[in-house]
Amino acid sequence: MPNKRPSASRRAENARQKAERLRAEQRRRERNRRVMIASSVSTFVVGAVALAVAFWPSGSGSGSGTAKAASPPASATLAPAGQLTGAPVDGIQSGAMEQLAFHIHAHLQIYVNGQQKQLPYGIGIERPYQMTTDADGNPFAEGGKAIYWLHTHDQSGIIHMEAPIQVQFTLGEFFDMWGQPLTTSQVGPAHGQLTAFVNGKTVSGDPRAIALNAHDVIQLDVGSVVPFQSYTFPAGL
Template identity: 30%
Template structure:
């Protein structure tokens, strides 16, 4: 993936941070120090580090729902992973009023998804210089 083709996703449930794991959308990678390297196959959305940074294939139109589908986890208006209750979301610090699955993942976007008590919502994320480059398509 080219530098800059990443979005950042933060998840909170029941007042706690939920880690977005490395290895979503990655097949046949080797894990070294918590980071996936050398994948045989990847999808249009993938994670290689447990930081919430989601790598995006350039030109692909992907959503938060696509990431959750590849991850094999539940997301909807009333469910986040195994947690039930109203799900609220923010994009770039602004409240998202629609279905959280429909949130577009775009380069340099910051997405926060919450169920349960209110949490501080970050409007931006400090992406690493040069982007995430552990895997080659």
């Protein structure tokens, strides 16, 4: 008995079901594609966040932490180094080269209304400077016509104390070498209530009397108070 061909209505129903299956398959493939894209984006974002956390300076944000590795921009320098003549400043001598019999370092960081300000290079160095750059390409004053026992080479905040004999330097002497005032209501050109920290502890009284000892970390906050930021000295200092 010969096979009967499907009726027209049956053929139409088969065509409709086939079209529906094709549309369902297309929707499934589209969902899979979106899941793959979302997964890739999520992986990228997680990786980017992880890298940001890994390389974000530990001292950023509020609270105690290590000071930022990167210095503030050059435009944030509090005040330029003063002009020196080679004559003694507060009894501190200068010479043609550095004296290393006594050789220690301290660190000074200054915040004005919450914004960090740089120390300039060349404090305690008589112009013209002998300029070079450090490993990161930042300016570095190797020396000048004369260099004092108390000086800065760069804008990192590191204070160099290098003398032929052991000397007890003070923060007031450093500011005199800088050519800037220091009081309980003024730091350089910045005016406001001063809060001073030494190695994380608040100190009161005349800030000029603060002693500069080996690896002291001194923080001066003018106006608003920034939680103390610790500092890790580079190897060899």
